[in-house]
């Protein structure tokens with residue numbers, strides 16, 4: 001059996017145990033104590049994130065030569081799982097900073113760009129954000145209308161982005177703009193934009209989110225933001241590949257975060273079921289409750305295995321888009337289902353924010369939406385299976 005098939009991925013390597021134990025401890029000591037208040041107040045937990053930076057976590061995905069910890073995708077899957085277990089807002093911050101930005105730049109940026117930005121991202125001196133979505137372009141990312149107009153030896157960006165996580169405090173953005181909207185995905189280009197660029201303004205999204213309430217979700221405006229030619233990431237017109245490359249990293253983070261939600265709910269259901277007595281018995285001894293606990297445990301393991309397989313393929317540099325989508329789809333659907341069931345299992349205790357399960361239940365639907373909705377993940381999976389219709393005259 002080949003290692004890359006995913007067999008045996010449940011058995012962690014020594015370096016995975018180190019990563020898991022460190023992140024479990026930091027999640028419990030630094031993030032768990034502030035998660036509820038940050039959610040209620042809807043404030044980004046900056047002090048906690050700075051404390052994680054001091055432990056090297058903001059550089060986990062980058063090589064030691066760039067100031068990072070040099071963790072691979074399997075170690076990172078443990079990181080996202082452990083932080084997701086206590087707080088999806090912090091896990092989301094990390095998925096964007098580490099996956100969508102740091103790993104994406106490590107993969108696609110030119111040496112001078114990498115040398116300038118990666119050590120700052122690794123140390124946490126600056127946070128990263130990934131700006132793709134627009135009011136008129138969500139799932140259809142090739143429809144972006146933020147334009148890059150040629151301006152001497154560089155570019156000027158005009159347009160607006162919405163729902164940009166880390167968007168209020170980020171020190172650098174990967175911004176996707178088009179050099180010609182008519183070219184659709186072939187016009188999309190990735191630009192590096194510093195947080196203090198002239199003409200860039202940012203504000204919090206209006207409304208109160210269902211979950212991820214201590215994340216920064218921002219609306220960005222680009223009013224003629226000047227970008228030098230050497231701040232294009234990859235090729236002009238090659239930004240769609242950069243965007244999708246970032247998502248291949250980020251989606252593993254979302255899947256692993258969902259495994260964290262599943263594990264947290266399973267732990268809560270077991271603990272409560274053992275302690276709570278009704279009709280003279282432990283709630284955990286009723287067969288209908290046992291059926292739910294058994295099914296939740298099985299789905300948690302299945303989600304974890306799919307996630308580890310996707311991460312293992314990333315470690316081996318193997319094509320993995322379908323497997324990443326499968327992990328994201330299954331784990332996030334399971335997180336929605338079982339967080340709702342855990343609210344039921346805990347009765348009234350699951351319905352108030354004195355239990356983290358209430359927050360897990362509100363955070364889980366976001367996991368189905370971002371980094372490609374779960375309907376889009378199904379399209380990715382099905383396309384990989386049935387291929388393209390190459391018959392002449394067929395529509396795509």
Ligand SMILES: Cc1cc2nc3c(=O)[nH]c(=O)nc-3n(C[C@H](O)[C@H](O)[C@H](O)COP(=O)(O)OP(=O)(O)OC[C@H]3O[C@@H](n4cnc5c(N)ncnc54)[C@H](O)[C@@H]3O)c2cc1C
Pocket residue numbers: 096130131132133137138139140162163164165166212217366369370371372373374375376379
């Ligand atoms: C908490 C949160 C954080 C986010 N962070 C970021 C971020 O950091 N950076 C960023 O760029 N974006 C971010 N987003 C935006 C997110 O990526 C988009 O919301 C997502 O891609 C979906 O786009 P949309 O909301 O416009 O939905 P739409 O694309 O308008 O979709 C609406 C519905 O139609 C369905 N649909 C669309 N096309 C198809 C199709 N071809 N076939 C079948 N069904 C289809 C969708 O699945 C969905 O159910 C974030 C969103 C949230 C909620």
